[in-house]
Amino acid sequence: MLKKFFDWLFGRKPPPEKTQDITQTAPLTEEQIQAIVNNQNPHFDLQQLIASCGQSVGKQRELNEDSLLALTATMAGNSGNLPFGLYIVADGMGGHQFGEVASNAAIRAVAGHILKKFHPYLFQVKTDTMDESFQEIMLEAVRDAQRIIQREAPGSGTTLTAALVIGQQVTVAHVGDSRAYFVFPDGRIDPITRDHSLVKRLEELGHITPEEAVNYPHRNVLYRALGQGELLDPDIFTIAFPQPGYLMICSDGLWGVVAEQDIVRSVVDAPSLQRACQNLVSAANAAGGPDNISVVLAQLIG
Amino acid sequence: MAGVTLANRYSIQDVIGVGGMGSVYRARDMHFPNVTKLVAVKEMINSAPDPLVRQTIVQNFEREANLLATLNHASIPRINDYFSLDSRSYLVLDFIHGKDMEAIISDTNGFLPEEQVLGWAVELCDVLEYLHRHKPDPIIFRDMKPSNVMINSNGDVVLVDFGIAKTFQTGIKGTMIGTEGYSPPEQYRGEATPSADIYALGATIHHALTRRDPRLEPPFSFAERPLRRINTSVSPELEAVVNRALEYNPESRFPTAADMKQAILGVAKKTGALGRMKTQTTPIAPAGGIKPLWAFKCEDEVRGTPTIHQGALYIGSYDNNLYALNAADGKFQWKYPADGGIVSRPSLYDGNIYFGSEDKRLHVVSARSGKVVWTYYTEGPIRSSPRIAEGHAFIGSDDGYLHAVNLNTGRASWRFEAADAVRSTPFVMNDLVYVGCETGDYYAVDYRGELKWRFHAKRAITSSTVGSANTIYFTSVDGTLYALDPKNGWPLWRFRLGKASISTPCIIDDFVFVGAADGFIYAVDVRNSKEVWRYRTEHQVNGSPVIYKDSLYCGSVDGNLYCLEYRTGRLRWKFETQGAITGSPLVYDDIVYVGSTDHQVYALLA
Numbered sequence: 001m002l003k004k005f006f007d008w009l010f011g012r013k014p015p016p017e018k019t020q021d022i023t024q025t026a027p028l029t030e031e032q033i034q035a036i037v038n039n040q041n042p043h044f045d046l047q048q049l050i051a052s053c054g055q056s057v058g059k060q061r062e063l064n065e066d067s068l069l070a071l072t073a074t075m076a077g078n079s080g081n082l083p084f085g086l087y088i089v090a091d092g093m094g095g096h097q098f099g100e101v102a103s104n105a106a107i108r109a110v111a112g113h114i115l116k117k118f119h120p121y122l123f124q125v126k127t128d129t130m131d132e133s134f135q136e137i138m139l140e141a142v143r144d145a146q147r148i149i150q151r152e153a154p155g156s157g158t159t160l161t162a163a164l165v166i167g168q169q170v171t172v173a174h175v176g177d178s179r180a181y182f183v184f185p186d187g188r189i190d191p192i193t194r195d196h197s198l199v200k201r202l203e204e205l206g207h208i209t210p211e212e213a214v215n216y217p218h219r220n221v222l223y224r225a226l227g228q229g230e231l232l233d234p235d236i237f238t239i240a241f242p243q244p245g246y247l248m249i250c251s252d253g254l255w256g257v258v259a260e261q262d263i264v265r266s267v268v269d270a271p272s273l274q275r276a277c278q279n280l281v282s283a284a285n286a287a288g289g290p291d292n293i294s295v296v297l298a299q300l301i302g
Numbered sequence: 303m304a305g306v307t308l309a310n311r312y313s314i315q316d317v318i319g320v321g322g323m324g325s326v327y328r329a330r331d332m333h334f335p336n337v338t339k340l341v342a343v344k345e346m347i348n349s350a351p352d353p354l355v356r357q358t359i360v361q362n363f364e365r366e367a368n369l370l371a372t373l374n375h376a377s378i379p380r381i382n383d384y385f386s387l388d389s390r391s392y393l394v395l396d397f398i399h400g401k402d403m404e405a406i407i408s409d410t411n412g413f414l415p416e417e418q419v420l421g422w423a424v425e426l427c428d429v430l431e432y433l434h435r436h437k438p439d440p441i442i443f444r445d446m447k448p449s450n451v452m453i454n455s456n457g458d459v460v461l462v463d464f465g466i467a468k469t470f471q472t473g474i475k476g477t478m479i480g481t482e483g484y485s486p487p488e489q490y491r492g493e494a495t496p497s498a499d500i501y502a503l504g505a506t507i508h509h510a511l512t513r514r515d516p517r518l519e520p521p522f523s524f525a526e527r528p529l530r531r532i533n534t535s536v537s538p539e540l541e542a543v544v545n546r547a548l549e550y551n552p553e554s555r556f557p558t559a560a561d562m563k564q565a566i567l568g569v570a571k572k573t574g575a576l577g578r579m580k581t582q583t584t585p586i587a588p589a590g591g592i593k594p595l596w597a598f599k600c601e602d603e604v605r606g607t608p609t610i611h612q613g614a615l616y617i618g619s620y621d622n623n624l625y626a627l628n629a630a631d632g633k634f635q636w637k638y639p640a641d642g643g644i645v646s647r648p649s650l651y652d653g654n655i656y657f658g659s660e661d662k663r664l665h666v667v668s669a670r671s672g673k674v675v676w677t678y679y680t681e682g683p684i685r686s687s688p689r690i691a692e693g694h695a696f697i698g699s700d701d702g703y704l705h706a707v708n709l710n711t712g713r714a715s716w717r718f719e720a721a722d723a724v725r726s727t728p729f730v731m732n733d734l735v736y737v738g739c740e741t742g743d744y745y746a747v748d749y750r751g752e753l754k755w756r757f758h759a760k761r762a763i764t765s766s767t768v769g770s771a772n773t774i775y776f777t778s779v780d781g782t783l784y785a786l787d788p789k790n791g792w793p794l795w796r797f798r799l800g801k802a803s804i805s806t807p808c809i810i811d812d813f814v815f816v817g818a819a820d821g822f823i824y825a826v827d828v829r830n831s832k833e834v835w836r837y838r839t840e841h842q843v844n845g846s847p848v849i850y851k852d853s854l855y856c857g858s859v860d861g862n863l864y865c866l867e868y869r870t871g872r873l874r875w876k877f878e879t880q881g882a883i884t885g886s887p888l889v890y891d892d893i894v895y896v897g898s899t900d901h902q903v904y905a906l907l908a
Contacts, residue, residue, distance in 0.1 A: 082790060098355055129757045133785070133793035135831055151349050154323055154359055168772065169787050169794060198490045201521055207550065218491045223521045229482045231517045237829040238785075238794045240772045 031186040035243060049074075049083035049165060051298040054277030058253055059289030065092035065099035066251050066292040067107045067158075075121050075166070084122065085165035086114055087296040089178045091251040093157040093225060102149050102158035102227050109145035110162055110173070113137070134164060134171040135236050142173050142226070142234045149227035157225035160234070161193060161249050165298065170247060174235040176225050178294075179255050181263075183246040189264045192239060196224035220252070246273075247298040250280070253291035258283045273297045303327060309385050312343055312394060323347060323359070324390070328397060331382075340397035341382060348389045356389075363391050366464050369441065370395070377429035377460050398462070399455040403448035407510055413533045416540060419510045420570050425459040426451065426503055427563035434496040434559060442494045446502035447484045448509055483516035484509075488552055490521075497552035500562055504547025504555075511536055511544075524548045539569040592877045595893065595905040596632030600625065604897030607647040607687075607845070607885040609655075611669060615888075615895055616655055617903055618644025624657060624665070625903075626672060629893070632905060636672035640665055645885075647687040647727070649695070651709070656695050658684025664697055664707060676712040680705060682723065687766075691730040692749055696737075698724025704737050706751060716751030722762075727806075729767035729774070732788055736774055738763025744776070746791060755791040759784065764804035765816075766846075773828065775814050777803035783816055783826065795831035799824065806846035806886070808854075813868065815854055817843025823856050823864070825871055835871030839864060841882070850889035850908055855896075857883025863896050863906070877906055 053070040057063070069088040074081050090106040092099025115122075117137050121130070132140075142160065149156060159176025172180055177195040184190075194200070198221040202208045208216060226232065241247065246267055255263070258280065266283055270276035277295055284293045303325070307313045312329040319326035324345035331339040346363050350356050370381040370393075383394035403422070407414065426446070433441040445463060452460040486501035505516050508524055512532040516524070525548070529541045543565045549555045556562040601621035608617035615629040620643035626635040642660025649656045654675055655667045664678040682700030689696045694715060695707045700723040706715045720739040729736040734754055738744045742759040760780035767776040774788045783797040800820030807816040813834060817823050819842040825834040840860035847856035854868040859882040865874040881900030888895045894906045 080790075098352065101352060101355070129791060130793060133795045133831075135795035150323065151347075153350060153352065153355050155362070166792055167787055167790055169792070171794065198487065202487070204520075205522060221490050221492070223482055223490050229517070231482075231515075233518055235830065238773075239829060 029186050031184060031244065035245075046081060047083055047168070047300055047302040049085045049298060049300050050273060051085060051087060051296060052273035052277045053087075053296040054281040054293070055295075056253075056281045056285060056289065056293040058292050059285055061290075061292055063100060064292050065103055066090065066253065066294040067092070067100070067103040068294045068296065069107050069111050070296045070298075071111070071115075072298070073122060075118075082167050083165060083300065084118065085298055086111060086162070087165070087247070087249050087298055088160065088162040089249045089251055089294045089296060090161075090226070091159040091176065091178050091253075091292065091294070093159075093220075093222065098153040098156040099158065101153040102156040105149050105152050106145045106158045106160050106226050109148045110141040110160065113141035113144045114164060134166065134169065134238060138162065138164060138171055138173040138236050139234065142175065142232065142236075145226055146232050153227065155227075157222070157227040159222070159251070160226045163247060163249060163298075165241060165247070165300075168241045168243070168300065169238055170241050171238045172236065175232065176222050177220070178249065178251045181248045181250075181255075182242045183248055183264055183267050184242060185244055185268050187261075187264055187268070189260050193235065196235075197222050219256075241300045243300055245299075248295065250295040251292060253289070253293035254280055254284045254295050257287045257290065257293075267297065273299060307332065308343065308387070308392060309383075311383075312341060312392075314343065315340075318342065329394075331394075342379070342395045342397045344393040344395065346391045346393075348391065360386075360391065363393070367393055370464055373433075373436075373441075375429055375432045377425060377458065378432075378464075379460060379462060395462075398452045398460050400453050400460075402462075403451040403453060403459075403506070403510060405449075406453060407448055407513060413513065413535065414510055416511065416536055416573070417570070419507060420540070420566055421457070422451070422453065422459050422510075423503070423507050423566050424563055424570075426461075426506070427559045427566065429459070429461055430496070430499050430503065430559035431563070434499070440496055442496060443499050443502075444489070444494050445484075446499055446506055448506055451506065483519065483521060485521075486552070487522055487550060495552065496558065497555055500547050500555050500559060501549075501552075503559075503562070504544050507544050508548065511540075522550065525550075537569060537573045539572050540566075543569055592875055592906060594877070595907060597905070598625070598627055598632045598634070598903045600901050600903065602643070602901060603881065603899040604901060604903055605643075605884045605899060606645040606897060608888045608895045608897065608903065609648045609650060610888060610890045610895070611650045614669070615903070615905075616648040616650075616669070617895075617897055618646060618648065618657055618659070619897075619901070620644070621901075622659070622661075624648065624655070624667065624672075626669075627903065629890070629895070629905070632903070638665070638667050638672045638674070642683065645685050646697075647885075649688045649690050651690040651695075656688040656690065656697075658686060658688065658697055658699070660684070662699070662701075664688060664695060664705070666712070678705070678707050678712055678714070685725040687727040689728045689730055689735075691735075696728035696730065696735050698726060698728060698737055698739070700725070702739070704728060704735065704745070704747065706735075706749075718745065718747050718751050718753070720745065725762075725764045726776070727766035729769060731769050731774070734788070736767045736769070736788070738765065738767070738776060738778070740764065742778060742780065744786075744791075746788070757784075757786060757791040757793070761802070762804075766806040768807050768809055768814075770809060770828075775807040775809065775816075775828075777805060777807065777816055777818070779804065781818070783807065783814070783824070785814075785828070785831065797824070797826050797831050797833070804844050808847045808849060810849045810868070815847040815849070815856075815868070817845065817847060817856060817858070819844070821858065821860070823847055823854070823866070823871070825854075825868070837864070837866055837871045837873070844884045846886040848887055848889055850894075853908065855887040855889055855894055855908070857885065857887060857896055857898075859884065861898065861900075863887060863894070863904075865894075865908075877904070879904065 067090045071086045073084045090103035092103035159178040161178040164171045174193040177197045199216045266279040324347040327343045367384040379396040484502045484505040529536045600619035603620040615627045623637040640659035646658035660683040666675040680699035686698030704718040722740040726738040740762040744757040746754040759778035762779040765777040779802040785794045799818040803818040805817035823837045839858035842859040862876045879898035
């Protein structure tokens with residue numbers, strides 16, 4: 001039961017044949033147990049969302065084709081003050097022309113659409129319920145961005161990983177190979193998005209091994225990108241914000257360069273989120289900085 | 303745009319397509335005033351702010367025009383004209399009377415006949431062969447897919463949209479372009495070869511015969527859903543041809559489109575495809591049928607759901623009685639008469655059974671003896687079921703109130719006024735009581751009876767709520783399955799059902815299952831709100847599905863109890879009763895119990 005709950009909580013799909021295999025259950029860490037307890041006794045206390053971000057062009061590129069947005073606010077409503085956060089990383093595709101045009105347009109379109117929808121709730125007294133769901137708003141935002149990119153920079157493409165945080169719910173829209181992670185103070189790090197890259201797909205199909213994937217010549221080829229193809233099918237899902245834990249969104253300039261365990265250490269050991277972001281960017285640059293680096297970190301306290 | 307005449311010659315009649323960069327219009331060529339000569343005018347609006355981008359766009363458009371001008375084939379539209387006006391460029395092409403293949407696939411009920419698809423495939427091989435043999439360089443279409451294949455009024459294929467077709471120069475890598483889902487692995491690496499078109503043709507045939515849009519599936523996953531697994535009427539020979547076209551390695555595919563054509567003609571010959579009657583497929587149902595372990599007959603309809611406790615099965619009937627039966631053999635133990643029908647599902651607490659009745663009362667009866675302990679009056683019939691928590695029975699009534707009845711005193715601690723009748727069963731989680739009502743208003747009320755938050759659906763919420771720590775689910779007569787944040791009522795996602803629903807969802811793993819009046823049982827992924835599968839019954843599904851081990855059990859108004867594999871929606875067996883099943887089954891200790899409006903309660907081996 002606990003295992004199932006955890007798989008659900010952290011988004012790992014259990015292998016179907018093992019769901020009833022009790023002997024597979026691994027001991028939980030103190031922190032995991034605490035998270036379960038927290039979830040079973042949800043409180044209506046004030047919660048606070050904080051975030052920070054970092055960016056660098058890297059050591060080898062002249063142009064920054066990444067775009068980033070981090071916006072944190074509070075929605076004052078009839079059911080108390082609700083944390084509101086919007087965090088987006090878009091990585092314009094270098095192999096295509098006008099990658100920076102595409103990643104910029106993506107951020108503007110997605111954030112613009114979402115903020116328009118939430119404007120009455122953020123800045124006016126609005127009590128009636130929203131007739132669109134978070135996932136529908138995200139999908140429309142991505143479709144909007146797709147139209148705008150195809151008009152403003154046809155043929156170009158960009159990744160997009162966007163997280164909309166409302167209360168304890170994180171709704172993610174994802175296309176391409178930027179990533180969102182949950183990072184836990186006890187050292188665990190879980191990617192919550194799946195790369196839409198050729199190399200990842202070949203790995204999933206078993207055509208190449210994870211070791212081969214690291215040195216695969218076409219590592220940055222995407223099979224799904226914003227601006228490409230007419231029927232875009234972004235991954236959109238809703239998941240609970242990790243508590244205790246961090247939400248991290250980054251471009252491959254970070255995750256492709258710095259080992260996951262080093263990422264965790266940079267985040268967990270840092271005295272503040274700002275410092276953590278700086279540490280992550282420095283680590284990617286220290287490792288050669290082959291690509292643009294973008295990272296957003298968010299934490300829900302209370 | 304209609305009524306506008308372009309270049310003093312093409313009178314626009316209608317929009318026939320909309321793309322990322324402009325529209326395609328049907329227009330009349332006014333240079334032929336005495337006959338109606340229709341043309342397709344493809345418009346490209348160059349709205350890119352960046353001058354470099356603008357230039358690239360114009361070049362691409364001109365390339366398409368120039369390419370088409372050099373081609374001459376029955377399956378390729380002829381280009382009549384090309385011109386630019388301000389920031390817009392136009393291609394004037396033959397107008398094709400017909401429909402594109404994607405529209406044909408989606409407008410067809412069931413699967414397209416194999417011989418029809420075979421005929422199109424042969425013609426597509428012909429035109430690909432023509433393009434690939436183009437001199438001086440082969441032309442790679444690069445975007446073969448159903449929506450780019452028109453079927454004209456003669457039933458012949460015409461390839462449209464040469465926007466990204468490209469003459470092929472060996473050894474030069476292009477950028478990733480083409481349509482996700484139809485493109486082979488090497489095309490993502492920038493290699494466009496004739497073999498890529500062959501793969502995409504295989505993908506197109508696959509889509510046509512399975513109705514599964516590959517753009518909605520992971521790339522290169524055709525091997526995971528072979529033709530005949532989805533469409534059993536496809537011949538093994540054709541499956542083999544399609545599999546070869548879809549081989550992962552280009553070397554393993556047909557070397558040329560002509561070779562593929564020969565293979566398809568071979569299939570047609572072997573299966574005698576032309577003129578062959580299409581065989582209807584039927585799902586495999588177990589032979590002989592399922593025998594119930596026992597059945598018990600009440601004196602009127604059983605519309606509700608049973609409860610089991612210590613070897614006894616409790617169920618209400620519209621003969622006004624609540625029955626206690628021996629769960630093992632169905633033997634009658636006792637009955638308790640109310641003054642109205644009982645649809646409410648009994649709840650057990652501390653040796654007593656709680657249930658509501660059309661007689662407006664909440665009845666509390668001893669589980670052992672069937673003797674009344676106390677009753678509680680509301681001012682309307684009760685269709686809701688009681689929920690016991692925190693020393694209270696929470697129950698809705700048609701009097702428009704949610705009642706919190708103290709179990710010790712049998713009196714209301716409070717009543718919460720809803721906008722209309724409360725027929726849904728209250729759900730209790732996180733110190734809140736969740737309940738919907740017949741106006742579509744939905745409430746989260748705390749233990750003091752105070753409103754915490756509200757939500758509004760477009761129509762009645764008769765379904766009850768189920769929830770996990772972070773999400774609550776319910777359906778509405780507005781045809782939607784809702785997922786809300788239990789803390790504040792914000793909608794996380796909505797899933798459109800085919801019709802109204804009063805069925806209460808059921809959750810397990812990452813799935814939420816629910817029935818609807820369109821006759822389907824749906825399985826939806828709780829994280830991304832995507833449909834995992836749906837299963838069609840012959841009539842409305844009003845009861846709630848239940849999961850036991852790896853099966854899903856659900857009744858339908860068509861009279862059947864269905865047992866499906868819950869991960870795939872595949873039918874395991876069904877059991878026919880003589881009346882509609884409107885309640886939910888109950889599974890306990892490998893036995894399924896279900897009531898039917900044929901007055902019977904059945905026990906079946908799960």
